[in-house]
Amino acid sequence: MENNKGYHVAVVGATGAVGEQILKMLEVRQFPLASLKVLASARSAGKTVPFKGQDIVIEEATPEAFDGVQIALFSAGGSVSKALAPEAAKRGVICVDNTSAYRMEPNVPLVVPEVNPEAMAEHNGIIANPNCSTIQMVAALQPLREKYGIERIIVSTYQAVSGAGAKAIQELKDQTEAIIRGNEVKKEVLPVGSLPKKHQIAFNAIPQIDVFLENGFTNEEMKMVRETKKIFSDETIAVAATCVRIPVVKGHSESVYVEFKNDYDLAEVRTLLENAPGIVVQDNPEEQEYPLATEASDKLETFVGRLRRDLDNPRGLHMWIVSDNLLKGAAWNAVQIAEELVKRNLITES
Amino acid sequence: MENNKGYHVAVVGATGAVGEQILKMLEVRQFPLASLKVLASARSAGKTVPFKGQDIVIEEATPEAFDGVQIALFSAGGSVSKALAPEAAKRGVICVDNTSAYRMEPNVPLVVPEVNPEAMAEHNGIIANPNCSTIQMVAALQPLREKYGIERIIVSTYQAVSGAGAKAIQELKDQTEAIIRGNEVKKEVLPVGSLPKKHQIAFNAIPQIDVFLENGFTNEEMKMVRETKKIFSDETIAVAATCVRIPVVKGHSESVYVEFKNDYDLAEVRTLLENAPGIVVQDNPEEQEYPLATEASDKLETFVGRLRRDLDNPRGLHMWIVSDNLLKGAAWNAVQIAEELVKRNLITES
Incomplete structure (x- = not known):
């Protein structure tokens, strides 16, 4: 999916319960997308997921898959985030991580946009989404x-x-x-x-x-x-x-x-x-x-x-x-963080 | 049901969820029964309930039905207890009331046998069973x-x-x-x-x-x-x-x-x-x-x-x-109070 205006976004773990909702939120909220990559494990690569009436082909989540991406929304489990979020961050991507992998890391902001949006500015390529409860x-x-x-x-x-x-x-x-x-x-x-x-x-x-x-x-x-x-x-x-x-x-x-x-x-x-x-x-x-x-x-x-x-x-x-x-407790809070990144001009130009 | 040894017991409201369990508890605990009366509204009178392999005919709960009864276990709703427990008490019956009708009355003991069994001695014919929770x-x-x-x-x-x-x-x-x-x-x-x-x-x-x-x-x-x-x-x-x-x-x-x-x-x-x-x-x-x-x-x-x-x-x-x-929260606590009345020699001879 390519558009002239907007941001290059990747969704990692799009086949899970939360990943599905993240795609739905991006669609419902009309998030300004220049492109959307849907990434998952090698097992799911080649399958498709629906988005805005189209079928998007799932690509394998590799470090290189993040080249040119500006925002990546992770919800593929802690081990995937541990392995790939630093790789994505290295490539200038801002990762919004829905797993518990980085939440308590001192240099990772843990953000609920209604509560501490200002913390986002301190990100080092990773922003953590808190636990649903x-x-x-x-x-x-x-x-x-x-x-x-x-x-x-x-x-x-x-x-x-x-x-x-x-x-x-x-x-x-x-x-x-x-x-x-x-x-x-x-x-x-x-x-x-x-x-x-x-x-x-x-x-x-x-x-x-x-x-x-x-x-x-x-x-x-x-x-x-x-x-x-x-x-x-x-x-x-x-x-x-x-x-x-x-x-x-x-x-x-x-x-x-x-x-x-x-x-x-x-x-x-x-x-x-x-x-x-x-x-x-x-x-x-x-x-x-x-x-x-x-x-x-x-x-x-x-x-x-x-x-x-x-x-x-x-x-x-x-x-x-x-x-x-699954929404405020996960997918919506993650997409809301992405919206806030845009609003606050925190996105790296790709 | 008549026996030589034991106590004359009435169960009021035997067709409800708790009443059923009270009968079950009297049976399982082998409560010493000289007789068992099963009382309910006029609507249920004439129907039967099973007890120890027999069918016991339900009698209408009237003031006179309590003549000769020593312990009455009430679980037919607050209004029935309000109307009949004082009538039963007048006849020397000790009423164990499972409704909320008398729980906060200062002269009515509110009893959980593991906690305050000594309070039972202060009864004036009515002992209240607390709320399940x-x-x-x-x-x-x-x-x-x-x-x-x-x-x-x-x-x-x-x-x-x-x-x-x-x-x-x-x-x-x-x-x-x-x-x-x-x-x-x-x-x-x-x-x-x-x-x-x-x-x-x-x-x-x-x-x-x-x-x-x-x-x-x-x-x-x-x-x-x-x-x-x-x-x-x-x-x-x-x-x-x-x-x-x-x-x-x-x-x-x-x-x-x-x-x-x-x-x-x-x-x-x-x-x-x-x-x-x-x-x-x-x-x-x-x-x-x-x-x-x-x-x-x-x-x-x-x-x-x-x-x-x-x-x-x-x-x-x-x-x-x-x-x-339904058991410790209601029927069993009520039958346990009855057992404790026996143990503490608090039953009026009929």
């Missing part, structure tokens, strides 16, 4: 943090299976159907593909996402802890997370308790959130209105509701935050 | 509270649809099947039967259980707050809850953060829980072992795992608590 939480907390300061966050998540990829979506569907038909339930993917033990996700809640670490938290939980501090540039914020997979296809929900440094006004909290970019307030108990995963699905925004003051700590606020984990 | 939480916290004292609790729940009755179970099944078959999804029961708006529960998470109150919390959330304080006889404990319905049939899961008054030792926490009555510790991250709703289903115990110290507050502990909401 982190993005929606910090996006919703940012306007409140700016006003009141944050002392601590305690979050329990209700995460969709799509966060674990296309195979996990299929597993939820297969298990659900097996249970309804009275057939045997096969457990092959969740909670963690690479670990030996599998648990049923259909009609269940699994308190494990990613591997366990020494401190008893899972890697997913520690991602929320570390990434939140990095995005907010504040190591003093206390963060604790419990990450749970539930039988939902798309849309992560989060029960968040936040303690502010200063006194807050609940009506003002609502106004701050209503005026914040990318945030939609759905908070009307009388109408039974609050964010729901099914309704947030396929939307770009982060939805916030169930706003209420803690009963004991006047600086404590409870909230319910929902967003599409 | 409260029971499993206080049962698991009790051995830790005794040792370290509790400053505050923040809980987010993952509650099964069976807590909303048989119609909600059917709704989850019907909606799930409709989605899998690509049919239209009907929403008729959840989140709250008596309220106008309905939300899809299949493949979703609904942050509303029971009606909303003035303070922005739901009634279910405030039950957890108020009942916890009453059961622990401690109004100073700070409690906050977010109660969420998820597409699980049986078994409530809870992400609980607790802050102790005193320093604690994590190994000792595990030992205290292992030695506590009714508690099973499932906490082995290396083996991916933690409590799961599917595995807790049909069990009497409360399962505890994901034990880990908060990263910032050394007196903070995170845990994951799961139990069968």
Whole structure:
């Protein structure tokens, strides 16, 4: 795909659940493309993916494939990013990496455009996209943090299976159907593909996402802890997370308790959130209105509701935050970073 | 049903989801029955329910039906308990009430046998069974509270649809099947039967259980707050809850953060829980072992795992608590109270 105006973009890992959504976002957002390369493993090379009514042939992701590219959006797994993002960066490409490979590297900005777009300027060829569960939480907390300061966050998540990829979506569907038909339930993917033990996700809640670490938290939980501090540039914020997979296809929900440094006004909290970019307030108990995963699905925004003051700590606020984990939690945040790079004139001329 | 030894027992509301389980518990636990009366509304009178291989004819629940009864287990809804429990009590019956009708009455003990069995002695004919989500939480916290004292609790729940009755179970099944078959999804029961708006529960998470109150919390959330304080006889404990319905049939899961008054030792926490009555510790991250709703289903115990110290507050502990909401959360706790009444010689001779 070639155009006179716009930017030379590559999508790495276009056949995955997130890669697909990245292509969709580039299309929907009418991202100014001079050219689009779709890269994947040698196995997928030669296949095609649809884009704006055309079939784009997948090329093998090699270092040379990045010649002439200006922005590369990576979502092909950590090992691919580890191997190829530095090669692309060497060639002057700005890589927006959706894996966890570089998120905690000190010289790699970790960016949610509504929160810390200024961090992008410090990139050294790689900008990291945060974990899905982190993005929606910090996006919703940012306007409140700016006003009141944050002392601590305690979050329990209700995460969709799509966060674990296309195979996990299929597993939820297969298990659900097996249970309804009275057939045997096969457990092959969740909670963690690479670990030996599998648990049923259909009609269940699994308190494990990613591997366990020494401190008893899972890697997913520690991602929320570390990434939140990095995005907010504040190591003093206390963060604790419990990450749970539930039988939902798309849309992560989060029960968040936040303690502010200063006194807050609940009506003002609502106004701050209503005026914040990318945030939609759905908070009307009388109408039974609050964010729901099914309704947030396929939307770009982060939805916030169930706003209420803690009963004991006047600086404590409870909230319910929902967003599409494949969009704001992944593909849309990545494309949004690309849009912001353009807006801020940070793209290297190719 | 008549026997020479044992007690004269009535079960009120035996055709509901909990009532069925109460009969099952009386049978499984071989509760010493001199006679068993099964009472329900006039509509169900004349029908039969199975018990120990026999068919027991349902009688209409009238004040006179309680003559000669020693223990009555109520689970026919708040209005039935309001109308009939005082009538039964007048006749010398000890009523174990599974509804919320009397829970917060100052002269009614609210009892979880592992926590405050001594409160039963103060009964005035009525003993209240706490809310399902409260029971499993206080049962698991009790051995830790005794040792370290509790400053505050923040809980987010993952509650099964069976807590909303048989119609909600059917709704989850019907909606799930409709989605899998690509049919239209009907929403008729959840989140709250008596309220106008309905939300899809299949493949979703609904942050509303029971009606909303003035303070922005739901009634279910405030039950957890108020009942916890009453059961622990401690109004100073700070409690906050977010109660969420998820597409699980049986078994409530809870992400609980607790802050102790005193320093604690994590190994000792595990030992205290292992030695506590009714508690099973499932906490082995290396083996991916933690409590799961599917595995807790049909069990009497409360399962505890994901034990880990908060990263910032050394007196903070995170845990994951799961139990069968129809058993320990309702029927088993009620029958356990009846067993305890026998053990403590609190039954009036009939």
